[in-house]
Amino acid sequence: MPLKKSISGFRGTIGGKAGTNLTPEDIVSNVAGYGAWLKESGAKPVVVIGRDGRPSGPVVKALTAATLQSVGIDVIDCDFATTPTVEVCVTRHEAGGGIILSASHNPKEYNALKLLNDKGEFISAAAGARLMEIAAAGDIEYATVDELGSLTTDGTALQYHVDLVLNHPLVNVEAIRAKGFRIVLDAVNSVGALAIPALCRALDVTCETLNGELNGEFAHDPEPLPKNMTQLLERMQESEADLGVAVDPDVDRLALVGPGGTWIGEEYTLATVADYVLRHTPGPVVSNLSSSRVVADIAKRYGQEYHASAVGEVNVVAKMKEVGAAIGGEGNGGIIDPQLHYGRDSLIGLALVLSHLATSGKGINDLRASYPDYEMIKDKKAVSDDYDLASAFVRVEQKFSDVPANKVDGLKLDFPDGWVHLRASNTEPIVRVYAEAPTVARAQELAQAVMAEL
Incomplete structure (x- = not known):
């Protein structure tokens, strides 16, 4: 995958040539840009980092930490950590920002630098644009030997995160403990194998873990979709567990499976x-x-x-x-x-x-x-690089002028019994088409009617 730069971070496959993949040069230049942006913004020169279970994690982490130190920023390393764990630890340490080393649901050959602000939230569009401008200019001033940043570790990051959850006003710890729940977890060989069982132990929930070896050698496509969850679905058919749980490699997405292998879904x-x-x-x-x-x-x-x-x-x-x-x-x-x-x-x-x-x-x-039934489909339509998408959206809206339209992000049409959402892809010359209705057939019918106008 070519190196993808966006306002929220940098993503690509490991190896290859600089500028085309996520190579050491790309990691250093973009992390240095983030460090320079952080200092320019006046934020505290402290950054919290953490990584998922990918095989490239140790190398990417070492490059990230050393680069931040080289621009005079102190680094707090959570090592294996979920994305939300790093986020809450940014505010815990009153840091200026954070970097999560994870390519989310992408296969193991990918990695990414996900960038946070001082609130532990993804940086804004304006901040991301300025950061990329600094990184592209390459005019980074590195620290002198007496100004190099320090490197410390946070070995209690996960426990801190778990404690926050236990103290949440709506988490009924006593009621959960009294039930003696049993769950089956598909940890997809990443940090979910640490985080979810730790939470379960604190809640007296019995957790059976599938794919619990934290080696980043994902046992299946790591995106928690039904087609990838056959092992969990089969285990829930046999098990007497109350709940099946699937997470992605950085544990910010949660899919559910019911007893008997019933797919509840994302x-x-x-x-x-x-x-x-x-x-x-x-x-x-x-x-x-x-x-x-x-x-x-x-x-x-x-x-x-x-x-x-x-x-x-x-x-x-x-x-x-x-x-x-x-x-x-x-x-x-x-x-x-x-x-x-x-x-x-x-x-x-x-x-x-x-x-x-x-x-x-x-x-x-x-x-x-007890919830309404809906079926969703996701489709796409290839277009040429010079395709006039704005005019196409106007054409679609005029064709369905009696249907409420939302133009906040592309074009979404809200039919009485379903909806269709059209968005331009950020990475390919395609229009993404999402549709939902009470049945798959109706969702497809709505999507095809709208796509015909493209």
């Missing part, structure tokens, strides 16, 4: 959590435009407002802050609870799901059956 993770949170803490709910309508249905059930943001965690967080959301996230299983921190977090997601099960007296399959 889209219904946020719905399940929102159902529990709104029962106790009324307030607006936010998800992105490509997330399931079921989240809006849950908000309506509790008489609360629903708001849709542009796709991307930074956009969801901005909308949550704007409307004072009680809960939010993304349909990919990313739970954002503002009472903990503004970042997708599978630990708080799991704790809230278990609290819901413990206090409702219902199993996860029963909860899923």
